[in-house]
Each structure stands twice: as C-alpha cells, then as structure tokens.
Amino acid sequence: MPELPLRLEPRAEPSRLMPYLSPLLAVALMLAAGVLVFSALGKDPIEGFRLFFLNPVKDAYGVSELLLKATPLMLCATGLAIGFRANVWNIGAEGQFILGAVGATGVALYFEGSESSLLLPAMVVGGALAGAAWASIPAFLKTRFNANEILVSLMLVYVAQLLVSWLVFGPWKDPDGFNFPQTRMFDDAALLPILVEGTRLNQSLLIALAVLVAGYVFMYRSHTGFKMRVAGEAADAARYAGFSANRMIWIGLLCGGGAAGLAGMAEVAGPMGQLTDKVSLGYGFAAIIVAFVGRLNPLGILFASLLMALLFLGGEQVQQYMNLPSSISMVFQGMLLFFLLGADVFIHYRLVIGRRSA
Amino acid sequence: MLDRRNFVLSAGALVLASTLPLAAVAQDAAKIGFVYVSPIGDAGWTFQHDEARKELEASLGTKIETRYVENVTEGADAERVIREFAASGSKIVFATSFGYMNYVERVAKQFPNVTFMHATGYKSGKNFGNYNARFYEGRYLNGVIAGKMSKSNIIGYVAAFPIPEVLQGINALTLGARSVNPNIEVRVIWTNSWYDPGKEREAAMTLISQGADMLTQHTDSTAVVQAAEERGVHAFGYHSDMSKYGPKAHLTATTHHWGDFYIKTVSEVLAGTWKPENVWGGFKEDMIRLAPLNPAVPGDVKTMVEELSAKLKAGTFHPFTGPVVDQAGTERLAAGAVIDDATLGKMDYFVQGVASRLPSK
C-alpha cells in the first residue's frame, strides 16, 4: 500500500502556542461543524446555534443549571487528569462515580432520620472512599499482576451498573415506593445545602472548586506531582531517577476514583435526593473528554467542563424547541474531541502535503 | 385522530369554558408541555399520549399551544426539562411516566401558578394532580380470550417493573383467564426498562420456547407482538391497536385514550375550575377500550367479551371481585367482595396462577 500523500514533519521544538491554541481551534471547528449539522438537518443554523449555545444560559437559572451540570464533570476530570499525566489510563470513572453514589447513599440510609450536621461530611467521605476503593481494584491488579488498567477499569463500569441495579431493585428499595427501583428520598440533613435560593445549585460546586485548586497545587506545586508529570512525559527519565512507577499508578487511580466518587455523592445528595439505577448519565466518560480538552490542567478543566455542560444543556434545548434528538449533544462532544486530537498533533508536528522529498 | 365523539365532547368543554367570564376573551395561546419517557414511535405508551396531545390541539385550537420532549430519562435531568416548561410560561405540564414523580413534586412547589399532572404516580399537591387508567379492565378481557383460546395453557407476559400498575394488569389477566380455564398458568419476565425492544423480543422468544402460545407485554414497544407473529403464536397489544405489527398474531389490544381527559383538564385549568384530584378512568370513562377482535377469536368468546365489556362500561362488574387468593395461598379478598381503589393502588402480590415469582423484597 502506498504512503498517503500527507506527511508529518517534526517541529524542531514543540510549539509553545499550540497547546493553548488547539482547544480553541477545536471549539471553533466544532461550532463551524455545528452550523453544517443544523443546515444539513434543514434547520435554521442561526436559530439552532442560538438555541444550542446561548439559550441554556439566557438567565441566572440557566447559569445555575450549567454550573450544576459542570460540577460532576469538573470533579471527575480533575481526578482523571492526575492519572492521565502519569500515563495511568483510568477510563472507569463512570463506575467509580456510581460507587461514590452508592457509598454516600449507604451512609444516608444507615443513618436515616439523623439530623446530625456530621451526616453530610460522612457521606462525602463515604462517597470518596467508595469511589477510591473501586479504583483500587485496577490499581492493585496493575501493580501486582501488570493487568491493563484500561480494560480492568472499563469492566468495572459494568459491574458497578449491575451493583447499583441490584441495590435499588433489592435491599435498598424504598419500602413505600410501590416496588419502583429507587431508594427512599433522603432526609434534609443528607442533602447538600442549596447555594442560590430557587435553584438546584448546591454546595457540591464549592467542593469541586476546592478539588480543582487542590489538584492544581498537587500537580504544579508538589514534588510527587512533579514526578508524575516527568513520568508521563519521559518514562525512561523517571525510571532512571528512581521514581516508583507503582506509587504513581496507585496515586493516579486513587485520585481519579476518589474524585469521581465525590461526584457520585454530589449527584445523589444534590439533584436526585435518592439513588436510582439512572444515577449515571455518562459523566465518567464525558469527563475523559473534559480532561483532554482541558489540557489535563485544572484551569483548563474548569472551562472545558462548562463547555461540556453547555453541550448537554444545548442538546435538551434543541430537543425541546426543534424536536431534534438530544443525542445531538454526543455528536458535538465526539466532534470536539476529534478536532482537539487532530489539532494537538501540530504541537509536535507540521503537516506537509506531498510525498517525502528523497 | 379526532373522531366525532371527541369533537362533541370537546365542544361541550368549550361551552363550559366560555360560560366563565375571562376564559372567553381571546388571549395569548396557553402553553402546555408534555414530557415523554420514550420516543413517540408509532404504537406505544408515548404514542397514545402524543395522539391525545394532537386531539387536544385540534379541539382547543388557537387557545393553546403544545410542546413536548420525548425520551426523557427518569433521572435528575427530568427535573430540568419539567422546570423549563414551567419557567418558559407553560400553564400546564403533563409528565407521563411514573419515575418523574419526585421531580414533578419539587417543581410544582416552585411554580404554584402552573398546573402539573403526573401519570400513574401516587403523589399530589395543590397544583399537582395525578391520573391513571384502569388498564386492568382491558387485561381481564384479554385474559378471558387467552384462557379460552390457549392450547398450551401457558400465557407469557413481558413486563417492565413490578409496580402496582403493572401487577394489576398481570393479576387481572390471570383472573380473567382462570375464570374460564382454571389450568392457565401465567409466566412473567421482567425487562427492568420501559423501552428496550431488543430485550422485550428476547423475553418474548424465551416465553414462546417455554410453551406460551399467548403473549402480551407491559412495555412500550411492539417487539412482543412482532415476535409472536414470527413464531406463529397469539398476542395481545397494549397501549394501541398493534394489529399491523402482527396481523395474524394480534387478537386484540387494551388501548389507552387520554384525549378526552386532556381536553377536560386543560379546559378546566383555563377556566380556573380545576381542582387537584386523582383521576382513574376505565371503560366507563372511555379511557380504556378494547381494539377490534381478530377474526380468529371464536364467536362464543366474542359474545362473552362483549357482555363483559358492557358490564365494565356500566360499572356493574369489577375484575378484582373476590375471592382473590395470592401465590402464597393467602386470601386477599373475600368471596364476593370488590377491591377498593386504595388497596388496588398498592397491589404488591401475584395472584394464584402466576407461575413466576416477584423479585425478592
């Protein structure tokens, strides 16, 4: 098979500008493609664009919903980024999210009726621990048996979904819920306090912002964070310097799992107020896109999570007002990641058209 | 489709509305929102609600403007969709699935001036009513036909969740079948989802291979009827007349008709006379009907079904008339007694004759 007439030529040194430019380029390309998508569907592209990207945030309530939707993405993506930086590919944040929801629900149901102000902190801890525990399975199997963490963490997503289904259909089913697969509604003491009256935005946003800051400090200001970055960028150098690969795997997965678990807790103690088998709406997978689009950097993740949340809300809007399937969100999300990955190549390479000159 | 009878009824509603001072004045069209759990498709639960929405539009014309969102998961996002309807000026929001209940309740508290109607739940409030239909009446008739026509004496039932509404249907079908054939056994497979055609089909195939020659379903697609047609057994449609998916298989269907109810509710809300109540309509209220019988149904069975449906319409017969004995052998309803709505609404057992077990508590 002949070589394609496209060729990548390495840059003398990595572009300084491209890492920051490529997410913007990807967003611009996604928007351009969006106009094409709306036109192809026979819808007014300007109206589609307005509904999809502007209408969700037309008022303060819309913004509060955007922040609410972005919160779990922020949490999951920050945790994942810590691992991704060290080439620890945890793609099972979805499962860790579910376990976090399960852990927090377990605490809430066990202490049902409690009005203690310690209940919520206990649920936070329960959620984070459960998420981290779920992530510790791939960490243990990777460090002890060298089992691929991508595949193990992915398998555990399915197991987690089945676990939550068993719980809400079985032992945790609301005894007064007429057999519908859901737990009791949580007591007020087990619900995260609302930040802005009249909205669903709750204190989980503060937790997420704190985690973002903590993530930043860990990545850029701590010695371990530095070592993990080195390990990700130059594995040989890290080995030479005697950094423990196993330790990084553990840290990467536990951070990812713990943060995803927090996000799961925030979902059940926030907008849901109970556990059902519909707790996971793909936040764990979407967070992988967020982490990449955010350049594995907490500040970037903040923006990327808002953008992803907007894509979710925009999908609902065009569904409501244009009767398009809400899965248009996924089309945009997929395109965003495609364009980003494409644009990223130009950090290290220049694309040259034409065959290699001999 | 708007048929003549509906038109007459809605005209009545219009007259009713116009006798009230404000409503007759032409205003901006009142916005009405519908939240659907599955795609509209062309035969299932959501389809019948959407047909009713169209009847409503046809009947009240320019006085109203309807919008809908389909395929809304019964999760945290549902609240945003419901709220968006309320916040964008809807007068009434119809949320058409059990799992929306808690979200409707929360939004209803935030929007006291909007009326919320929730289908098949059990909560209500000042501006929050619920509605349901006596699906079990049609199921009982399906059971009579199945009991008369089954050769294997096994009826297969594909069902979504073991909530009261579904259990009422399974039990009514079993009671109906055993009223004419005490050897009937009903087998149930749960899909744990309202809408999963692949699994519904798989479950139907399994039941057929276990000997069922009569099938029905309490899920949202036509997969079970299609499977029955393919394998040469009979099936009862649900929600709507599904005969075009199985011309030979489809014996009849328990069909849902929400149109009159929607027209009545909306007219009342616009007139300011609406009060929250638990609406539960059946044959008598014309919310439930039986689709035309397949010619394969023998004449004597047909007569029997016609007599029973006349009694249901007249309100002189209740499918849950004692003795009703559950699987464990406990008598739930004494001989001759008729079940009351409150007990019916909490149904949590299988009657004798259902071979499958309820998922453990």
Place this chain on the structure above:
Amino acid sequence: MDGNLITAMLFATVVAGTPLIITALGLLVNEKAGVLNLGSEGMMAIGAVVAFAVTHHSGSPWLGAGAGMLAGVAVSLLFGFLALTLQANQVASGLALAIFGVGLSAFIGKPYESIALKAVPPVRVPFISDIPVIGEALYNQQAMVYLSWALFWGVLWFMYRSRAGLVLRSVGESPASAHSIGFSVIGIRYLAVMFGGAMAGLGGAFVSVFYTPMWVEGLVAGRGWIALALVVFATWRPLRVMVGAYLFGGVMILQLFVQGSGLQIDFPAQFLSSLPYWATIIVLVVISRKLSSIRLNSPASLGKPYRPDA
C-alpha cells in the same frame, strides 16, 4: 429439563452470541496489528442504523448488511486518520468515536424509529438440522450465524496460516522491525482498522436487521464494549472469542429462562450478569502475571502509536 427447552436455550444463546463474535473477531484483527480502537460501540451503532435504513428502502437485508459494513469502515477511517496518520492518543480517539458514533446513529435513525422490518427467515441446513436437540438449535439459524462461523475459520486461517497474517502480527509485535524489513506499518494498520470497522458495522447490522429487526436509539446496548472485553477475555485467540461470545450470550439468555420458568432463585440476576466481566478481569490477571505469558498472548505494541520517522 426437556430437550425442547435445551434446544431453545442453545438456539437463543447462539443468536445472542453472533453479533459479539462478528464484532470481536474484527477487533481481534484490529488489535493484533497493535491498534486499540475503543470506538466499537459507535461503529456498531452506525453500522446498525445504516443497515436498517438501506434494508428498509431496498428490501434486501444483504444489501443492508453490506451498507452497514461500509458505514463501519467509513467511521473507522475517522479513527484511523487520528490515531494512525496524526498519531493521536488511541484511547481518546477511540472514545471520541464511540461517543460520536452512538450520537450520530440516533440522528440518522430518527426517521426510522419504530418501523418494523420483515424478519429474515432462517436457513435450514439439510440433514444436519435433523439431529435431535443440537440440530434444530445450530443448523436452523439465520444465514448470518453461519457467516459468523465462516468468519471464524477465515480469521483463524488468515492469522496463523497466511503470510499476510504473519506480517500483521509482526506489525503488532514489533512495528519497528516490521518497518525495517520494508513493510508499511501505517498502511497495514489502516487495513486492520478498516477490517475492524467493517466487522463492527456487520455486527451492528446483525442486531438491527436480523436480530431485533427494528431500529431504536441505543439498540446496540453496550455490545460494542462487550466485544472489546471479549477480545481480552479470549487472550486474542479466535477460538476463545467464539467460546466467550456464547458464554456472554448464554448468561443473558439463562436469566430470561430462569425468570420465565418461575424457579425461585435467591441469587440476584445482577450477580449472574456481572460474572462475564469478573471472568474477563481474572483472565486479564492470569495472562498479565508473567511477562512471558503476555508476550505469548497480547500484541506487544497494543495501543502505542508508531512514528515511522522516529
């Protein structure tokens, strides 16, 4: 248990396993070339919806299946361009394809929702299908089921008996040495990715045209992800893919049979359903334990980009 019931269970298991076999065999070839494409769910979804649409309009399920394959190839090229030409991260590229494909399929499929296709009748193999119990279950199946078996033999022969298969495996084991003896690593990987796409498209077509015959959003229901697991479960061996696919399918069917039969089993169905995933994890641990054992089984360069100029 009577023979008819066993026949019915076997029959259903074979049908449930078939889309997994087709897709997983494609992924196996894909991965043997050293490329991990996590986008199989998206490729299956696109294949399923395109096959459904073409079958609906043309009336020919085979034309539909062909179109599904082509659609699978087309979207796999998106992944190929990113992961091979641009050498982007394979995990992220595959994930993007999975999300994009599932989303796009819902879109294309909107006008086709709840249209019913005529069921494709089974093909009875003369004589063999008369064998009691097994004959009816295995040899009165749809033509696609036999095709999946042919595909199995084809992949087995290609992988271990043909020169092209040897080249493919060497590209997966050591791209640098394959390159140094004059093979185009990227070119061969492109072909492998396209084959993976074609098979995922065909697997999707089986689901929408032959299995369910209908289209709804989310019809593929995670089968693409299961196929990925299956390849690992099978330690990249075609025969074990077959066995594994029937095991995964069998577990699903068994649950329905247990429910329908009314047996009271206090063992939650969800635990049964999770067994294949645990089994995959255990297999993964067993083969990864020793370095020599991974070498024997998994392609050494799996998931790592190859830069010809590096």
